[in-house]
Amino acid sequence: MEGCRRSMLFMPGNNPGMLQSAGVFSADSIIFDLEDGVSLQEKDSARLLLRNALQTFDYGGTEVVVRVNNLTGSPYGLADVEVIAPAGVAAIMLPKATEKEIILLDKMLAEIETKTERTTGSTKIFPLIETAYGLMHLKRIISSSIRIAGVLLGAEDLTADLGIKRTRDGEEIFMARCQVAIACRAAGIDAIDTPFADVQDQEGLIKDTQKAKALGLTGKAAINPRQIGLIHEVFAPSPEEVLYAREVITAMQEAEKEGKGVFSLHNKMIDAPIISRAQAVLAKARQYGWKEGENHA
Amino acid sequence: MDIKHPAKAGSLESNDIYVMVEPSSEEGIVLELDSIVMRQFGRHIEAAIKETVTKLGIDNIRIVAKDRGALDFTIKARVETAVKRALEE
Numbered sequence: 001m002e003g004c005r006r007s008m009l010f011m012p013g014n015n016p017g018m019l020q021s022a023g024v025f026s027a028d029s030i031i032f033d034l035e036d037g038v039s040l041q042e043k044d045s046a047r048l049l050l051r052n053a054l055q056t057f058d059y060g061g062t063e064v065v066v067r068v069n070n071l072t073g074s075p076y077g078l079a080d081v082e083v084i085a086p087a088g089v090a091a092i093m094l095p096k097a098t099e100k101e102i103i104l105l106d107k108m109l110a111e112i113e114t115k116t117e118r119t120t121g122s123t124k125i126f127p128l129i130e131t132a133y134g135l136m137h138l139k140r141i142i143s144s145s146i147r148i149a150g151v152l153l154g155a156e157d158l159t160a161d162l163g164i165k166r167t168r169d170g171e172e173i174f175m176a177r178c179q180v181a182i183a184c185r186a187a188g189i190d191a192i193d194t195p196f197a198d199v200q201d202q203e204g205l206i207k208d209t210q211k212a213k214a215l216g217l218t219g220k221a222a223i224n225p226r227q228i229g230l231i232h233e234v235f236a237p238s239p240e241e242v243l244y245a246r247e248v249i250t251a252m253q254e255a256e257k258e259g260k261g262v263f264s265l266h267n268k269m270i271d272a273p274i275i276s277r278a279q280a281v282l283a284k285a286r287q288y289g290w291k292e293g294e295n296h297a
Numbered sequence: 298m299d300i301k302h303p304a305k306a307g308s309l310e311s312n313d314i315y316v317m318v319e320p321s322s323e324e325g326i327v328l329e330l331d332s333i334v335m336r337q338f339g340r341h342i343e344a345a346i347k348e349t350v351t352k353l354g355i356d357n358i359r360i361v362a363k364d365r366g367a368l369d370f371t372i373k374a375r376v377e378t379a380v381k382r383a384l385e386e
Binding site for chain 2: 015016017019020044045048049051052053055056057
């Protein structure tokens with residue numbers, strides 16, 4: 001699944017209609033939310049409803065992630081994991097994650113996987129980085145468990161923790177985005193950008209997603225199904241990128257036949273990083289259903 | 298086992314069911330069901346409610362349920378929540 005999470009759609013965990021229809025929006029992942037999306041009075045109700053939904057529905061190719069409540073800072077998090085993980089989820093998302101909580105969650109998941117006869121390590125973890133502490137200790141947090149499949153940057157809580165204003169342009173999270181992108185790329189895991197809060201502002205969403213992509217983030221969370229298509233469009237490789245990548249690979253294959261170690265294309269030397277990037281672009285193009293030889297330019 | 302006090306769960310939103318439970322002076326499961334799909338699925342909903350209550354080990358209970366087109370997974374979850382809330386000290 002790594003690299004395939006262009007979009008992760010948040011859905012409240014206590015809404016039966018949404019639990020029924022969650023698989024139809026073409027999001028790469030759905031995040032059923034037991035935390036902020038559920039009132040304190042309904043935590044018990046949402047937990048049981050979501051457990052039953054997970055046991056009932058096949059969400060097809062959409063990955064199912066559940067955001068539980070904080071394990072140590074709330075009275076609900078431990079019960080969330082105990083009830084939800086046995087029902088079968090691809091990953092647990094942990095709000096305000098710390099190393100200590102990830103180690104605790106890892107241990108709980110290992111015990112549940114043994115009891116339910118699932119492969120050890122099959123349930124992944126997504127830490128939510130949304131505090132100054134989390135950002136400062138990102139590398140240690142990511143290294144706390146081999147289950148970690150990616151990180152979600154939570155800008156609303158992070159800016160609140162930093163005591164700064166959250167804006168439409170998002171300049172205040174520039175550094176946080178860079179830190180998350182670099183740490184995740186170094187660890188070979190997904191770097192998911194914070195959701196864009198204004199669901200009516202499509203132009204703002206596109207610009208915000210382009211910024212995240214330009215800084216190296218690999219996907220973006222969504223809070224409304226109508227954001228999914230636009231996010232996918234931004235993360236799709238452009239026709240020009242695909243065309244150039246094909247030229248690079250063809251030139252590489254010809255150079256290999258001729259026994260050349262170094263070669264050039266359009267008067268520019270092509271070296272290993274350019275080849276590697278071209279291979280990544282073509283791999284992503286295939287994810288989007290582009291076929292070999294097809295020209296979208 | 299009997300519940301200790303009245304409790305409720307669910308909502309009157311579409312696809313949901315609103316379940317109220319209370320201790321009963323009568324023996325067994327006393328169910329009062331109202332559903333927008335009563336004619337088509339009334340018996341099925343009633344069976345799902347009673348099956349859930351029985352699985353939870355409750356002998357005597359009065360249940361009032363107002364269904365708004367909930368599927369089985371919702372009916373069972375809301376009944377379980379209401380009963381568990383009614384068992385809390």
